[in-house]
Amino acid sequence: MDKWKMYMEIQQLIKQGFSKTKVAEKLGVSRSTVYRNLEKSPSEMAGWVESLKTRSKKLEPYKELILSWLREHSDMSAAQVHDWLQEKHEDLKIGESTVRSFVRELREEYQIEKVTSPRDYEAIPDLPMGEQIQVDFGHTKQKTHDNRDEKLNFIAFVLANSRYKYKEWLDRPFTTQDVIRAHENAFKWFGGIPRELVYDQDSLIVVSENGGDLILTKEFQQYKETRKLNLYVCRKADPESKGKIENVVGFIKHNFAKHRVFHNIDSWNEQGWRWLNRTGNYKVHNTTKKRPVEVFSLEKQHLRPITKDIDLINNYEHSITRSVHKNNTIRYLSNRYSLPLGTFNKFENVCIKETEDKELIIYISQTGEIIAKHKIPEGKGQLVKDRKHSRDRTKGVGAFIDTVTNQFTDKELANHYLETLREKYPRYIKDQLQIILRETKENNENILSAALSECIKRNLYSATDFSDIVSYLKRQRRVDDTTTDNDQMVAPLNKTSGWVMETEAQKRKVDTYTDILEGDAV
Structure with a gap:
């Protein structure tokens, strides 16, 4: 409706005794529009209407874009036009009432009617916060x-x-x-x-x-x-x-x-x-x-705070448990399924769930952590194994050697010794390393360093030899401590270590054995 014509109709209806609400209903405008028009004198209204003819509209640069939306979607609301403008032009700051007025004018000018389907709702009192x-x-x-x-x-x-x-x-x-x-x-x-x-x-x-x-x-x-x-x-x-x-x-x-x-x-x-x-x-x-x-x-x-995260895959089924066997497997429907190495030492039981895709999910009931997934095979009596659950036999040995090496003071000498063991005992290297690692955990650095030096000096490349020397050094140290306490320390006859004298076999000349064989010896 023309703004001047609307202004005159509002004035006439008010003079006829209609309330402002009834005037708004009759003219199809909001009550705030009625109030704004009543606040203006005829001369002020005329001046304002005249200024609109020369004043550029903020949405004029977007007119063709908005028209294309309205022509393609005749039922499009002004609120949606406002949202689309903000989505495409984030820097555009404009009120929804301005968009609504502009859209209404475009509909009137280009005869684009809006299809509406009103629906009735009943008012409900607001609930308390967080309710x-x-x-x-x-x-x-x-x-x-x-x-x-x-x-x-x-x-x-x-x-x-x-x-x-x-x-x-x-x-x-x-x-x-x-x-x-x-x-x-x-x-x-x-x-x-x-x-x-x-x-x-x-x-x-x-x-x-x-x-x-x-x-x-x-x-x-x-x-x-x-x-x-x-x-x-x-x-x-x-x-x-x-x-x-x-x-x-x-x-x-x-x-x-x-x-x-x-x-x-x-x-x-x-x-x-x-x-x-x-x-x-x-x-x-x-x-x-x-x-x-x-x-x-x-x-x-x-709002009540969220106290913990929950697992979205497994927490909503009644748990089905299976015992973990010492070879890190479980049994389900006559098949065996592998678990990561070390599971048996950590957990007695795990939970399982079969999905619609015939997949078996194995998880820890206390935390919901998934530790294995397997496809369920057709037959029975099979071992279903994930290759990730096997030892990495090449990478594992190297890491194991590094771990044992770090227990010694002279790491370069220790690494040389352990790499030699690896060449000598390729099939049993982990057993060899395990024996030495046990000794490193039970003894101090001085004994370990002395044992390592003696092994290399005597060309004793074996974990059992290393363990024997460690044991002897510990015994010898206890003996030395005892004699020191009693002031009865005996000086060695030579510089050779005592343990060598105890373990070295008696040596004889070859002639002695020849005489015995010929019967000359008494």
Whole structure:
């Protein structure tokens, strides 16, 4: 409607005794528009209307772009136009009322009518902060870049007090596991858990109402108990109980998803989360007249904190346990399945779960940590082994030698000795290293260094020889300590170590044996 003509009609209706609300209803404008017009005198109104003819509009540079959207999508709302402008031009700062006025003028000028389908809602009093999150599902059909129709599904969450929102999309139907994962992501997004969650009667969550005693799906029941959730499920044909989330579902469909081109699910979710920050949680709410993000800064303080992370794969099935055998395997359906080396020494039992894809998942019940995955074979009596569960026999020896070398003061000499053992005992090198490592843990550096020097000096390249020399040195040190205490220390006859005298065999000349054989010796 022409602004001057509207001004005159408002003045006439007021003079006829109509209230400002009735005037707004008759002319199809807002009450604030009526108030603004009544504040102006005829001369002020005339001057303002004249100034509009020469004043450039802020959205004029975007006129053709907005027109192309309205012509292609005649049912497009001004709010969605505002969001698309912000998405394409992040630096554009403009109010929604300006966009709404500009879109209305374009529709009138170019005769683009808007198709609407109004729906009635009943007002529900606001709940206390942190009291409730409402949850619901929705789906849309989106055009792809090659003009195909792609059906997308989403789950939406909204905090009842602040109207702060979260949503997650899939390009396939949701499973109960998907719903549980979405809940975990939502709780992280909100930074906590409310006192109550409100749902519709979705088959992924609820099996039966059972006269008020809800029977949940097995997985969701386990999740409910793990997170200690308090659930409220709406009765059939009772949309008023979750009117807030129904509004959110409609908002997502008509403001975010409508007319948007789908490329892939990852980029679609990324666009959706940016939309939440830009519009969904930032735009002033029509009912509360506040930005959800600002109210949420207070409401999140009333949420129950998330005390621990839970495993999303295994925590929702009743555990099936299997004993770990000493060869690091378990038995399941007449087959053996390998576990990482060392599992037997750490755990007596593990939990298992068979997936729909015939895969066996093996995990630790206390932590939910997955330690092995195997494809379940067709036959029986088989050993199903993951190659990663075997020893790396080349890399392991080198690492083992480095570990033992580091126990000695002279690492270069120790490494030379151990590498020689590796060449001499290639099949038993780990056993050799294990014997020496045991000695390094039980003795001090002085004894180890002395034993290493004596072994190399005497060309004794064997772990058992090394262990014997260590034992002798320890005995000799005890003897030396005793004699020192009694002041009875005996000086050696020569510089040769005493242990050599004890162990060296008596030597005779060859002639002695010849005389014995010939019978000359007495």
